[in-house]
Amino acid sequence: MAGSLQLKPFLIAPSILSADPLAVGASVDVLKGDFDWLHVDVMDGHFVPNLSYGPAVAKALRRRYPDAVIDVHLMVEPGEDFLDMFLESRPDCLTVHQEACRHLHRALSKIRAAGVRSGVALNPATPVELIKPVLNIADVVLLMSVDPGFGGQSFIPEVTEKAVTLCQLREARGLKFLIEMDGGINAANMAQVRRCGVDVAVMGSAVFGTPDPAATVAKMRLLVDGE
Numbered sequence: 001m002a003g004s005l006q007l008k009p010f011l012i013a014p015s016i017l018s019a020d021p022l023a024v025g026a027s028v029d030v031l032k033g034d035f036d037w038l039h040v041d042v043m044d045g046h047f048v049p050n051l052s053y054g055p056a057v058a059k060a061l062r063r064r065y066p067d068a069v070i071d072v073h074l075m076v077e078p079g080e081d082f083l084d085m086f087l088e089s090r091p092d093c094l095t096v097h098q099e100a101c102r103h104l105h106r107a108l109s110k111i112r113a114a115g116v117r118s119g120v121a122l123n124p125a126t127p128v129e130l131i132k133p134v135l136n137i138a139d140v141v142l143l144m145s146v147d148p149g150f151g152g153q154s155f156i157p158e159v160t161e162k163a164v165t166l167c168q169l170r171e172a173r174g175l176k177f178l179i180e181m182d183g184g185i186n187a188a189n190m191a192q193v194r195r196c197g198v199d200v201a202v203m204g205s206a207v208f209g210t211p212d213p214a215a216t217v218a219k220m221r222l223l224v225d226g227e
C-alpha cells in the first residue's frame, strides 16, 4: 500500500501513560532523547473511564524538556473548556476529540490562533467523514486504534482503513495535516501502521513496558526503515 500513498517521515511518540507514574521524568530520561514527540494523555473520568494527568504535569514536562515536541491529547468533555489551561503549558500540539467538542471548528481555530498545532482525534467507531469540514484547519488527525481510556489494549486493525482514506483526502485536497495513530501499536503491527499512511505512531506499553525502552524505540525505527 505504501507505493500508492505519499508517505512523510515517520515519527515515534512514546506515551507517558505507560511510564512509571511515580517517576515520569526518569522514565522519559531513559529514552535518552530518542523520540520524535512526547505524547501526554489527559483523561477526565467522564469522556473516558479513567483519570490521568492534568496541566501541572504538562507544564512540568515543558520545563524539563524545553526542546521536546510535546503532544497533548485531551480525552476530556467538553474539550473546549480545557483549552486555556493546556495552552498555558505551551505544548507543540493540542488535540481535542471530535466526539467531545460541540464547537470543533472553534476549538481548532483557537488552538491554532495560540500558535500551537491543532489536533482532532477520532474514536475507533467515528468515521472520517465527520471531520471533513475541519481538515483544512487541522495540523494533526489522531486516529484512536483502541477505545480511549487505557494503555495496553489490543490494536483494532479496521482503523487502518481510516488512515488510508485520510491519506487520500489529504492528497486530493492538497492539505498538510499529519496522521497520528494511538493504541495497541507494537513491533508486530508497526509495519502495517506505516503502510496505511500513518505519520506518527503513539506507543505506550510497547515502549515503557519493555526492559530497555531506548532499544525498543531503536528497533521500531529499524522495522519501519526496513519496509
Ligand SMILES: O=C(CO)[C@H](O)[C@H](O)COP(=O)(O)O
Pocket (backbone or CB within 6 Å): 015, 017, 018, 039, 041, 073, 146, 147, 148, 149, 150, 151, 152, 153, 182, 183, 184, 185, 202, 203, 204, 205, 206
Ligand atoms: O490514549 C491512550 C489510551 O487512551 C494511550 O496513548 C494509548 O493507549 C497508548 O498506550 P498503548 O500503546 O499501551 O496502547
